[in-house]
Structure formats: C-alpha cells, structure tokens
Amino acid sequence: MPFRQVFGQVFPLELAIALTVFALVLAVMAAAVLVSWRKRRRGEPAALREHWHVVEGAYAAALLGTAVFLIVTSFSANSRDFPRDPKPAVTVDVTGYEWCWKFHYAGSAVTVTGACLQGRPPVLVVPAGESVRVELTSADVLHAFWVPYLDFKMDAFPGHVNTFTVTFPHAGRWIGRCAQLCGLYHTSMDFWVQAVAPSAFRGWLAAGGSAAGLTAAGVHGR
Amino acid sequence: MSTGTAAAAAPREPVGLIGWLMTTDHKRIGILTLATGFVMFLFDGVLGLTMRAQLARPGQHILNTQQYNLFVTMHGTGMIAVSITPFALGLGVYLVPLQVGAPRIAAPRVTLLGYWLGVAGALLLVWGFLTPDGAAAGWWGYTPLSTTTYSPGAGMALWIAGVFLAASGMICQGATVLWTLLRMRAPGMTMLRMPVFSWTMVVTCLMTLASFPALLTAMGVLTASRLDPGLLTGNAWNLAYENLFWFYGHPVVYVMFFPFVGAVAEVIAVFSGRRFFNYTGTVFALLVFAALSMAVWGHHMFISGQESNDYFSLTSILLVIPAGMEYFGLAGTLFGGRLRYPVAMLFALAFIPQFLIGGLSGIMLGTPSVDYAVNNSYFVVAHFHYTLFAGSVFGFFAGVYFWWPKATGYLLDERAGRVHFVLMVIGANLTYLPMFFLGLKGMPRWMQTYPASSGFSTLSLVSSIGAGFIGLAVITFGYTVYVSSRARKPAGPDPWGGYSLEWLTSSPPPRFNYNGQYPIPVIRSFTPALDLRQRRRPDQPGRAEG
Numbered sequence A: 001m002p003f004r005q006v007f008g009q010v011f012p013l014e015l016a017i018a019l020t021v022f023a024l025v026l027a028v029m030a031a032a033v034l035v036s037w038r039k040r041r042r043g044e045p046a047a048l049r050e051h052w053h054v055v056e057g058a059y060a061a062a063l064l065g066t067a068v069f070l071i072v073t074s075f076s077a078n079s080r081d082f083p084r085d086p087k088p089a090v091t092v093d094v095t096g097y098e099w100c101w102k103f104h105y106a107g108s109a110v111t112v113t114g115a116c117l118q119g120r121p122p123v124l125v126v127p128a129g130e131s132v133r134v135e136l137t138s139a140d141v142l143h144a145f146w147v148p149y150l151d152f153k154m155d156a157f158p159g160h161v162n163t164f165t166v167t168f169p170h171a172g173r174w175i176g177r178c179a180q181l182c183g184l185y186h187t188s189m190d191f192w193v194q195a196v197a198p199s200a201f202r203g204w205l206a207a208g209g210s211a212a213g214l215t216a217a218g219v220h221g222r
Numbered sequence B: 001m002s003t004g005t006a007a008a009a010a011p012r013e014p015v016g017l018i019g020w021l022m023t024t025d026h027k028r029i030g031i032l033t034l035a036t037g038f039v040m041f042l043f044d045g046v047l048g049l050t051m052r053a054q055l056a057r058p059g060q061h062i063l064n065t066q067q068y069n070l071f072v073t074m075h076g077t078g079m080i081a082v083s084i085t086p087f088a089l090g091l092g093v094y095l096v097p098l099q100v101g102a103p104r105i106a107a108p109r110v111t112l113l114g115y116w117l118g119v120a121g122a123l124l125l126v127w128g129f130l131t132p133d134g135a136a137a138g139w140w141g142y143t144p145l146s147t148t149t150y151s152p153g154a155g156m157a158l159w160i161a162g163v164f165l166a167a168s169g170m171i172c173q174g175a176t177v178l179w180t181l182l183r184m185r186a187p188g189m190t191m192l193r194m195p196v197f198s199w200t201m202v203v204t205c206l207m208t209l210a211s212f213p214a215l216l217t218a219m220g221v222l223t224a225s226r227l228d229p230g231l232l233t234g235n236a237w238n239l240a241y242e243n244l245f246w247f248y249g250h251p252v253v254y255v256m257f258f259p260f261v262g263a264v265a266e267v268i269a270v271f272s273g274r275r276f277f278n279y280t281g282t283v284f285a286l287l288v289f290a291a292l293s294m295a296v297w298g299h300h301m302f303i304s305g306q307e308s309n310d311y312f313s314l315t316s317i318l319l320v321i322p323a324g325m326e327y328f329g330l331a332g333t334l335f336g337g338r339l340r341y342p343v344a345m346l347f348a349l350a351f352i353p354q355f356l357i358g359g360l361s362g363i364m365l366g367t368p369s370v371d372y373a374v375n376n377s378y379f380v381v382a383h384f385h386y387t388l389f390a391g392s393v394f395g396f397f398a399g400v401y402f403w404w405p406k407a408t409g410y411l412l413d414e415r416a417g418r419v420h421f422v423l424m425v426i427g428a429n430l431t432y433l434p435m436f437f438l439g440l441k442g443m444p445r446w447m448q449t450y451p452a453s454s455g456f457s458t459l460s461l462v463s464s465i466g467a468g469f470i471g472l473a474v475i476t477f478g479y480t481v482y483v484s485s486r487a488r489k490p491a492g493p494d495p496w497g498g499y500s501l502e503w504l505t506s507s508p509p510p511r512f513n514y515n516g517q518y519p520i521p522v523i524r525s526f527t528p529a530l531d532l533r534q535r536r537r538p539d540q541p542g543r544a545e546g
C-alpha cells in the first residue's frame, strides 16, 4: 500500500507549506491595510517606490527553492508509489463496465461480480498484509478504480491494461467507487474491498470464491 | 447599409438594434460579448444551483441521473466555453483599443464575427441540452463515452458543433485583440508602456491562439468518430483525445485567469494610490507564465496511468515561480499604498487570498501522489471553483465595478454593491471550502446523489446553503445595476483617478475613442493619465488621489 503511506507523508507536508504561504499573504495584506490607515491619519502620501530589486531577487530565489523542493518531493514520492514488485501474492484482473465491476483472480476460475444497480456492489476479497497486483481495464467507456482508503485511483481504459500494486495492511472492509464519468449510472458503481487473513483468503479462493465461502471462513460481511 | 438615395452621402452607421448587432465599434462588440456571456453565466449558474439543491440532502431525486449528467455537462461547458472565456476576451475587446490609444480594434468585422460565432455556439449548446438525450459526457467529452456508441443522440452532436463554433469565435476575437496590441498602439505607447491589463491580454490572446486549435482538432476527432464509429476506436485514440483536449483544457484556465488578474492589478494600483509595483518583472513573469503553462497539460492525466508523471509534475510545479512573481507585484502595490475601498477594490482584495487557495491547491495537484488521492473528487471541484469563481469571477466583478462608469457614463451604486460583495464572499467560501473536505472524505465528482451512510451529508448541506448565498449575490448585482441605471449618477471621464489612457476620454468614449476634445496625451510611461495629472500639479510628485 505505498500510495496511502506516500500520500500520508506528502500531503501534510504540502498542506503545511500552502497554509504558511496563505498566512504570509494574509499577513502582508493586513499590514498593507494598517500602513495605509496610519498614512491616512498622518496625512502621508502613498509610497513612491516601484521596484525593490534586492527583495525581488531574494523572493524569486525563495520561489525557486520552494519549487525545487516540491519537485524533488514529487519525484521521490512518485518513485515510491511504484516499487519494483516481482512477486505479488495475488493478481486480480479488474474490469469496469457499464455499470459495475468484475474481479477475476488470475490463475483461478474465480470471477466475482455484483449487481451495482440493485444496490449489491461486488466485493473484492484480498489477503490482508499481502501485496495485491491489480490489472485494470474496461469493457466499454472509461471508468476509474478508486478506493478512497488507499488514497489512490487509476483510470480503466478499454483496450489497455493499467497495472499497480496495493496492500491492505489489516483485515477490514473499505468502500470503492468509480471516479470517471461513465454514463447514466456512474453514481452506482460502488464496490467493496474486503481484506481477510491470508489463510482465510486462500480457503475462500479454493472453495470457488463464493460469498458463502467467505462466511464459512469466519469472515462476516455487512 | 447604404440606400440608393443616400449613396452620395457620407456612410452612416445603422442605428438602434441593427446598429448594435452589426456594429464595428469594438466597444459595442465588447459589451455584446460580455452581456451575452453574462446571460449564459446566469443560465449555467441556475444549473449549478439546481445541482446544489439536488445534493443538499442524501438520496434526493430533484434531478435523476440522466438529468444530473446533462446539468453537469452544460454547467461546465457553458461556464467555460460561452461565459467566462467570453468575459475574458470581451473585456479585452472593449478595453484594449482604449488602453493602447487605438481608434478602433484591428479587423472589427472579424471581431464581430467572433461574437456571432460565440452566440451560435451558445445556442447550439443550449439546443443540444434541450434535446431528449442531450449531451451528458461532461465538459471534457472524453471518448469513448462521447462517441455514437455510447452517446448516440443529436444532443452530443450539437454539443460538439457548439463547442467548435464558440472556440472559433474566441480565436477570432483573440486574434484581433492581439493584432491591436501589437500593431495599433498610439505614438509613444511602446510595448513596455502598456497598462498591466493590456499585457495580461497579450498573454491571454497568445494562449488562445496557441491552444484553442487543439480543441478544434479534438472536436474534429469526435466528429470523425461520429461519422464512422469504427474509425477511431482503441486506446491510442482515447489517449490522443485526452491529450488534445487538455492541450486546450489547461491553457484555457489561464485564458480565464489572466485578464481578471489584470483587472485586479489596475484596480489595486489605482485604489492604492500607487503605480503598479514591479511592472517590468510582472510583465516578464506573465510571458514566462504563459509559455510554461503550454507545457503542463499532462497533469490532468496522471490517473490515466499513461502519462509522463515526472515531466508534467516538474513543469506544473515550476508554475509557482511566475505565479509568485504576479503576487509579488500585487502585494508590493498594496503595501505602502493609501488604500481606498470602493466595491471594485473590495472584489480585487478578496480575489487575492481566494484565488491563492485555488492556486495553492492546484500546485498540490501537480504532485502525482496527491493527485491519485484527490483527482476526480470534490477536492478538485473545490480547487477549480476557487480559481474560476472565487478568483476569476471576483476579478471580473472588480473590473465591472471599475469600468462600468467608463462604459455607461454612470456610477454603480456603492451601497448595493457592498451588499453584493459581502454575499459573494460568504457564498463562495461557504460553497467551495467544504468541497475540499468532501473530496478528502472520498466523494467523487459527477455524483448524482449519495447515501446518508456515506458521511457526505453535512458538508454537502453547508455547500448547498452557500450556493444559495451566491444566488442571492447575483440577484443583488442585478438590483445594483437596476438602481444605478435609475439614479444615473454621472461618472465623468475619470471617477476614480485612473492611470491608463481610457480615463482621459469621455464616459462612454466617443465612436473612435479619442478626438480633439479628448486627445491622447504624450505617453511616457504605463500610467499616462497619472503622468498628465502630475504635469498639471507638479507639487505632488507621484501621488494619486487618495
């Protein structure tokens, strides 16, 4: 699950920088109002200065420094998002279609789907703590596979497979959504991710991937 | 135009309605462009308010899913293609010849053609919206959703044609404004003596001319795929469309930003009683800004998984440098000024922090790792509404309050204007600030409704209440215009103590802008009107009214 960790490092950092900049600009504006108020009271004219090259140069250097820092942050985060991962525990072919999802477990006969429009979203069952490789595609228009908990989404294109690796650190259940306008029932394209103990996962997969199998393994869905 | 009997007489311009609709006067074309854009702003705004009503509570069905997609598409396309972009170029059409001391705009008939193409585009978009299936593929019109396979109706075809015509019209107007800026300046008006607003129009027009053809091409791709649905299938075409679209789609954001930051710069300089601070640095930064922003479009495609993340992250983040330099000029002008606070100044002052929120969140989106989390969520909706509404539309209103007396000859009511301003500030922030948090909570864009269990209810309700304030604000603006036009308080040539040439001519200006009664003075700097006052009152060097 590098995405969530990386986001958890980068976003607060960038947010802190942004809030600092915002506070500085507000402070300058407030100071300008105060200076103006004092000038008016004392009958002083507006300042004449039109350039201040020293400050301008220092400021430009600060901007450049900030930009370089952000670029380095961005590059390193991006490289951590896609680590070389030669051997994922499980590979799932995820297909978005109008208007639901299909999850096929590579090397098995198990394909899970749901009835999104009837309010029964499919459940993507994964082993907790193990890396899951997602091979994402679409059967028709663009969709996007988004699990808000992962802080990650990726487009599903027809005729193309996007690949990424995610890890769900512990057992649990998280909502997933479609994040690309895909037509009439875009809003209904939800799915669940359910992470279970690896042994339970393997039992479930061997038993044919049924919802009953999941319950038999002692994992209860909602 | 001329009749047989009057053929010998001097050519006369038609009067009345025909005189307006067939005018070659850039001031009239500018006003037509702005007014038509405002009509579309109201129409698309009502769509936006309806969507906010739909989203106010969980599980509502004021709009069904099909209608919601139609509304989302028309709201986005309408605001961008036939409302805010025309605001941007319409301001230029009206003001640039005045500011550079030209008697007319270059190629006025092409400018007028641009206006009419824009009207045709707007009509086709509305027509498409009213057809049974409408256009429901979002303002990006991504393939394959927008192809005949998935959007077979006439509405989509009308959308393509409408976008094409509106963009063509903006290219016409961008070209003539640029030509005026480059080739029709008054004697003494060198490039580096043009007001900041005129400079923002230089970069606006350059970006229009450089990027809008990509949109025309994208619409051509869509048209070809409608003629032969089997022609443009496959991943490469979908990606090509995305690239073409964003090659337009990012720069258009700056087309919808630069003129308004230019308006804000003029307003802030005049009401700070100071010449604009760091003028040359600002001009240089504008040019860098425009050039760089032609190379950042891929940041809209990080989640496509098929984009050069590092390259587009690099260029996008580099934008902080020219953007920061723009803010340096604005802040430097304010600081040390003697401020006055008419409504125009209030809108300009609010523009600074509000646009900054949009800009700073935009820089965050230039980091793929952040974009993966928040793209296509309400975080992005918040981001671009802070830039476009809390930024550009505030800058637009700063310009409206500032130049309205110039264009009409009478002042806008300050008291009603203040109410308008306060409602706008409350409305903008109440509507868009909660959306950042909705996005971080996982609410996707284009969602027609949400269940109560999703945790989106409270923030959505706050946002919808804010939208109500925006509606009130716009109604108050209408009231402001109404009472002002009843009162008709005469403005005189220069109600504010302005700096640029347009304040030296009458309000409204004569047909060819300057004449024997209102001559163009000697131009020695980018503030010729201020210079003229100082020559007449040498005891007060560098001081404006205040």
Ligand SMILES: [Cu+2]
Residues within 6 Å of the ligand: A096, A142, A143, A144, A178, A179, A180, A181, A182, A186, A189
């Ligand atoms: Cu979808």
Ligand SMILES: [Cu+2]
Residues within 6 Å of the ligand: B249, B250, B253, B296, B297, B299, B300
């Ligand atoms: Cu962009």
